[in-house]
Amino acid sequence: xxxxxxxxxxxxxxxxxxxxxxxxxxxxxxxxxxxxxxxxxxxxxxxxxxxxxxxxxxxxxxxxxxxxxxxxxxxxxxxxxxxxxxxxxxxxxxxxxxxxxxxxxxxxxxxxxxxxxxxxxxxxxxxxxxxxxxxxxxxxxxxxxxxxxxxxxxxxxxxxxxxxxxxxxxxxxxxxxxxxxxxxxxxxxxxxxxxxxxxxxxxxxxxxxxxxxxxxxxxxxxxxxxxxxxxxxxxxxxxxxxxxxxxxxxxxxxxxxxxxxxxxxxxxxxxxxxxxxxxxxxxxxxxxxxxxxxxxxxxxxxxxxxxxxxxxxxxxxxxxxxxxxxxxxxxxxxxxxxxxxxxxxxxxxxxxxxxxxxxxxxxxxxxxxxxxxxxxxxxxxxxxx
Numbered sequence: 001x002x003x004x005x006x007x008x009x010x011x012x013x014x015x016x017x018x019x020x021x022x023x024x025x026x027x028x029x030x031x032x033x034x035x036x037x038x039x040x041x042x043x044x045x046x047x048x049x050x051x052x053x054x055x056x057x058x059x060x061x062x063x064x065x066x067x068x069x070x071x072x073x074x075x076x077x078x079x080x081x082x083x084x085x086x087x088x089x090x091x092x093x094x095x096x097x098x099x100x101x102x103x104x105x106x107x108x109x110x111x112x113x114x115x116x117x118x119x120x121x122x123x124x125x126x127x128x129x130x131x132x133x134x135x136x137x138x139x140x141x142x143x144x145x146x147x148x149x150x151x152x153x154x155x156x157x158x159x160x161x162x163x164x165x166x167x168x169x170x171x172x173x174x175x176x177x178x179x180x181x182x183x184x185x186x187x188x189x190x191x192x193x194x195x196x197x198x199x200x201x202x203x204x205x206x207x208x209x210x211x212x213x214x215x216x217x218x219x220x221x222x223x224x225x226x227x228x229x230x231x232x233x234x235x236x237x238x239x240x241x242x243x244x245x246x247x248x249x250x251x252x253x254x255x256x257x258x259x260x261x262x263x264x265x266x267x268x269x270x271x272x273x274x275x276x277x278x279x280x281x282x283x284x285x286x287x288x289x290x291x292x293x294x295x296x297x298x299x300x301x302x303x304x305x306x307x308x309x310x311x312x313x314x315x316x317x318x319x320x321x322x323x324x325x326x327x328x329x330x331x332x333x334x335x336x337x338x339x340x341x342x343x344x345x346x347x348x349x350x351x352x353x354x355x356x357x358x359x360x361x362x363x364x365x366x367x368x369x370x371x372x373x374x375x376x377x378x379x380x381x382x383x384x385x
Contacts, residue, residue, distance in 0.1 A: 030071060031071055031072045031073065031074035032067075032068060032071050032072070032073050032074065032101050032328065032334055033074050033076055033098065033099060033100040033101050034055075034059070034073055034074065034075050034076070034100060034101065034102060034103075034104060034321070034324070035076050035077075035091070035094035035095075035098060035100030035102070035103040035104070035105070036052070036055060036075060036076065036077040036078070036094075036103065036104050036105045037077070037078045037079075037080045037086075037087055037090040037091060037094070037103075037105040037106065037111065037115075038051050038052050038077065038078075038079065038080070038105050038106075038107045038129075039079075039080060039081055039082045039107035039108055039111065040052050040079040040081075041079055041081055042081035042082050042083075043081075043082055043205065043232050043233070044081070044082040044107055044108050044231070044232060046232070046259060046261045046311070046313070047107040047108065047129075047231070047313045048079070048107040048313075050259075050303070050307070050310075050311050050313050050314030050317075051105075051107055051129055051313055051314055051316060051317040052077060052079075052317070053303070053306075053307050053314060054299075054303065054314040054315070054317035054318050054321075055075060055077070055104065055317045055321060056075065057302065057303070057306065058317075058318060058321050058322070059073045059074075059075050059321065061302075062321075062325060068325055068328050068329060069328065069329065069332070069333065073325075076094060076098045076100055078090035078093070078094070080111060082107070082108050082110065082111060083111070084110050084111055084114035085114075087106070087110075087111035087112075087114045087115055088114050088115055088118065091103065091115040091118055091119065092118065095118070095119075095122050095124055100124070101124075101125075101334035101336070101339070102124065102125040102126070102127070102324055102334070102336075102339060103119065103124060103125070103126045103127070104126075104127050104129070104317065104320045104321060104324065105126075105128070105129065106126075106128040106129055106130045106135075107129055107130065107313070108130050108176070108177065108178060108231075109130045109131060109132035109134070109135065109176075109177040109178045109181055110176060110177035110178075111130070112128040112129075112130040112132075112135055112145075113132075113134065113135065113177060116135070116140060116143055119142050119143060120140055120141065120142050120143065123141075123142055123336060123337075123340075124142060124336060125142055125144070125324075125327075125336060125339050125340045125343055126142055126143050126144065127144045127145065127146060127320040127323065127324060127343070128143065128144070128145040128146075128147075129145070129146060129147055129313070129316040129317060129320060130145065130147060130178070131147045131148065131149060131150055131153075131178055131181075131182075131255065131256065132149065132150050132177065132178055132181035132182070133149035133150055133151045133152075133181065133185060134181055136149075136362075136363040136364050137149075139360070139361060139362075139363055140363070141340070142340060143363060144323075144343055144344070144358070144363045144364070145363065145364050146316050146319040146320045146323065146351065146353055146356070146364070147312075147316050147353065148255055148276070148278070148353060148354075148366060148370055148371060149185075149364065149366075150178065150181050150182035150185045150186075150229075150254070151185040151188075151189060152276075152366070152368060152370070152371060153182065153229075153254050153255045153256075153276050153371070154182065154185050154186040154189050154190075154229075155189060155193065155368060156276035156368065156371045156373060157186075157227060157252050157254070157274075157275075157276060158186075158189065158190060158193040158194075158195045159193065160252075160274060160373050160384065161195060161225055161227075161250075161252070162193060162194055162195065164225075164250065165224075166224045166225035166250055167194055167195055167196060167224065168195075168196045168198050168222045168223055168224050168225075169195060169196070169197055169198065169199075169223060169224065169225045169226065169227055170197070170198060170199035170200070170201075170217040170220055170223045170225075170226050170227070171183065171186060171187075171197050171199065171200050171201070171226075171227050171229065172201050172202070172203065172210065172213055172214065172217065172226065172227070172228045172229070172230075172238060173186075173200075173201075173202055173203075173228070173229040173230060174202065174203055174204075174205065174229065174230030174231070174232075174234055174235075175202050175203065175204050175205065176205050176230070176231075176232075178230065178231050178256060179202070179203075179229055179230045179231075182229040182230075182254060182256075183200075183202070183229060186227070186229065187200070198220050198221075198222055198223050199216070199217040199220035199223060201213035201214075201216055201217055203230070203234055203238065204234075205232065205234065207234060207237070208237060209237070209241065210234075210237060210238040210241045211241045211244070211245065213238075214238065214241055214242055214245055214247065215245065218245065218247060223249065224249060224250070225249055225250040225251070225252065226242065226247070226249055226250070226251050226252065227251075227252045227253075227254075228242075228251070228252070228253050228254070229253075229254045229256070230254065230256055230257075231254075231256030231257060232256075233265060235253055235254070235256065235257050235262065235266075236257070236262055236265035236266040236270075239251070239253070239266040239269045239270060239273065240266060240267070240269045242269065243268075243269040244269075250272075250274070251272065251273050251274075252273065252274050252275060253273050253274075253275040254275060254276070255275060255276050255277055255278075255312070255371070257275065258275060258276075258277035258278065258281060258311065258312040258313075258374075259281075259309075259311030259312065259313060260309040260311065261311070263376060263379055263380075270376045270379075271376060271377065271378075272375065272376065272377070273375070273376045274373060274374065274375045274376075274384065275373075275374055275376075276371040276372070276373055276374070277312055277371065277372060277374050277381070278296075278312040278315060278352055278353050278354070278370070278371070278372070279292045279293075279296050279352070279354070279372055280296045280299065280300060280310060280312050280315045280352040280353075281310075281311075281312060281372075281374060281381050282372060282374065282381050282382075282383050283296040283297045283300045283310075284297065284300075285381075285382075285383055291350055291355065292350060292351075292352070292354070292355070295350050295351065295352060296315070296352050299315060299318050299352055312352070312353070315351070315352030315353060316352075316353065318351065318352050319349075319351035319352055319353055319356070322349070322351065323343065323346050323349055323351070323356065324343070326342075326346065326349065327339055327342035327343040327345075327346060328342070330342045330345070343358070344358055344359070344360060344363065345358065345359075346358045346365060347359075347365075349365075353366060353370055354366045354367070354369065354370025354371075355369075355370070372384075
């Protein structure tokens with residue numbers, strides 16, 4: 001009887017141990033869920049398509065290396081086009097139904113700003129891939145971003161104009177959220193950098209001919225350079241119209257067109273255009289001792305081996321994901337307040353956009369040195385020293 005009890009007790013203990021091990025394994029295997037909403041289709045697909053491809057590629061890479069803290073990463077993604085209503089619906093679902101641990105997304109300023117009140121209310125870490133400074137200024141507790149701001153781009157363009165003696169300019173900007181924000185920032189910054197905006201016109205997202213606006217701007221006396229601020233096909237159309245009108249003054253574009261797709265869309269009209277962009281576009285042309293060179297070269301090689309020409313927009317996903325991974329490690333998990341704090345303390349992270357040094361007062365962490373001024377020559381990028 002005693003032996004039978006011992007055997008029964010032993011079997012029970014073995015069974016209990018097996019259950020504990022199984023439960024522990026299940027907990028260890030529980031994935032870290034990363035939510036994403038991007039403009040993979042529609043007019044902003046040139047942003048969202050490389051962003052999604054990059055997220056998928058690097059999540060696979062992280063998982064192949066053992067995951068994060070012994071857990072795999074799982075991507076939960078919704079394609080929202082550039083529709084703010086779809087963006088809000090997707091983020092509600094990511095938080096309520098999918099129970100994600102953090103969110104990376106918002107290809108455009110419009111879709112990003114549409115969900116900011118929701119992520120702030122629900123207190124979930126959110127890293128935006130969009131550009132406008134309003135995303136992080138004023139600072140919002142749960143919102144971060146990795147892309148250069150429109151205000152930074154205005155400053156980079158204006159400083160280059162100033163060097164060339166192009167003090168009096170005409171501005172043509174989009175009426176979408178990005179274009180409106182950039183117009184506001186450029187007009188606000190111009191005077192302090194010695195730039196006078198003599199002409200100011202806009203174009204809509206669906207405009208297919210900017211000849212009327214450009215004709216008005218051409219008639220403004222004293223203009224020495226033109227600046228087109230927007231993203232999508234609009235800037236390329238305006239670029240073509242500019243050349244078709246025989247206009248020859250120096251022409252600048254914004255970082256909103258920092259991809260090979262712009263050169264392809266604009267064709268020969270892109271020759272000589274200058275714009276501020278991330279080091280990623282000129283990875284192989286960076287100096288050997290540039291701290292970004294190993295990072296941007298590795299990403300460019302990995303992306304182009306699978307998908308074709310790299311763009312700065314895919315680079316934003318690269319930076320957001322790796323910042324999140326680093327923060328999860330430092331936070332010791334995905335407890336949301338701890339993860340938020342860890343993201344905010346990101347410092348010295350070398351990404352495709354620049355060297356990131358975030359703080360409680362700065363939820364982006366990039367400075368003016370993160371931009372390189374480029375010129376398009378013979379269908380390629382050239383660094384302007």
